[in-house]
Amino acid sequence: MVILEISGVCFRYGSVEALNDVSFSIDAGEVVSVIGPNGSGKTTLLKVIDGIVKPVRGAVYVDGRSLGRYSRRSLAKIVGYVPQRLNIQPLTLYDFVLSGRRPHYVLTPTARDREKVVEALKSVDLLDKADRKLTELSGGELQRAVIARALASEPKVLLLDEPTANLDLRYQVEVLETIRKLTKSRGITAVMALHDLSQAMRYSDKVIVLHRGKVYALGAPEEVINEKVIEAVYGVRATVLRDLKAIVVL
Numbered sequence: 001m002v003i004l005e006i007s008g009v010c011f012r013y014g015s016v017e018a019l020n021d022v023s024f025s026i027d028a029g030e031v032v033s034v035i036g037p038n039g040s041g042k043t044t045l046l047k048v049i050d051g052i053v054k055p056v057r058g059a060v061y062v063d064g065r066s067l068g069r070y071s072r073r074s075l076a077k078i079v080g081y082v083p084q085r086l087n088i089q090p091l092t093l094y095d096f097v098l099s100g101r102r103p104h105y106v107l108t109p110t111a112r113d114r115e116k117v118v119e120a121l122k123s124v125d126l127l128d129k130a131d132r133k134l135t136e137l138s139g140g141e142l143q144r145a146v147i148a149r150a151l152a153s154e155p156k157v158l159l160l161d162e163p164t165a166n167l168d169l170r171y172q173v174e175v176l177e178t179i180r181k182l183t184k185s186r187g188i189t190a191v192m193a194l195h196d197l198s199q200a201m202r203y204s205d206k207v208i209v210l211h212r213g214k215v216y217a218l219g220a221p222e223e224v225i226n227e228k229v230i231e232a233v234y235g236v237r238a239t240v241l242r243d244l245k246a247i248v249v250l
C-alpha cells in the first residue's frame with residue numbers, strides 16, 4: 001500500500017532550485033534512505049513532506065490525501081519529523097518528549113499520552129534520564145531524545161534528517177536498528193537522509209539518490225549504490241564491497 005507519494009515536486013529558495021521535478025512513491029512499512037552530496041536537496045525534500053515548506057509545483061500525498069487537505073495538527077499526528085538541527089528548549093527530557101503528544105490531547109495529557117512518552121523513552125534507552133534538562137544531555141542523547149519525541153506522536157511516517165550524525169558507533173547501530181524494528185513491527189514508514197552509504201545499504205529497503213535537486217537514481221540499495229553512481233554524484237572513485245556492504249574510497 002502506498003503511504004507517501006511525491007509527484008513532480010519543485011522547490012526554490014529565491015533563485016536556488018533546491019528540488020526539481022521530484023517524483024516517487026513509498027509503500028507503508030518501508031525504510032527509505034535519501035542520499036546525495038551536501039546541498040543536493042535532502043533536507044528540503046523532508047521539509048516538503050512535513051509541510052514545513054510548500055512546493056512551487058507538484059504535490060505530496062500522505063496516506064492518499066494531498067498535504068493541502070491536512071490541518072497542521074492532523075498532519076502532525078501522522079508525520080513525525082526529526083530535524084537535522086534542533087533549537088534546545090529549557091525543558092526536561094520528559095516534557096520535551098511529551099511535547100510530541102501535543103497533537104493528540106486537548107488541554108492536558110492523559111494517562112495514555114504519558115504511557116506513550118515512557119514507551120518512546122524506553123525505545124531509545126533514555127528512560128533513566130527522563131528528569132534531566134535537555135541542556136544536560138550529550139549530543140547523542142539529545143539526538144535520541146528528538147527521535148523519542150517523534151515516536152511519541154505515533155506517526156505513520158517518520159522523517160529523519162541525518163539521525164546518526166551525532167551518535168557514537170553503538171548508538172548509530174541501535175538507532176538504525178530501532179528504526180528498522182519499528183517499521184517492521186508497527187508498519188511505520190521511515191524516510192531518512194543519510195550520508196553514510198554503508199548504513200544506507202544495510203538498513204534500507206529503498207534508496208533515493210538526489211543530485212542537484214533531482215532524483216538521480218532510485219531502487220533497491222544494491223542496485224542503486226554502485227561505483228558508477230558514486231562517481232557521477234559525489235565525484236569520488238570508490239569500490240563497493242557487496243558482501244560486507246561497505247564502500248572503500250580509492
Ligand SMILES: Nc1ncnc2c1ncn2[C@@H]1O[C@H](COP(=O)(O)OP(=O)(O)OP(=O)(O)O)[C@@H](O)[C@H]1O
Binds near residue numbers: 017044045
Ligand atoms: N533557507 C535557505 N535559503 C536559501 N537557500 C537554501 C536554504 N536552505 C537550503 N538552501 C539551499 O538549497 C539547496 C538544498 O539544500 P538542502 O539543505 O536541502 O541540502 P541537503 O542535501 O540537506 O544538504 P546537507 O547534506 O548539507 O544537509 C542548497 O543549495 C542550499 O544551499
Ligand SMILES: [Mg+2]
Binds near residue numbers: 042043044084161
Ligand atoms: Mg541536510
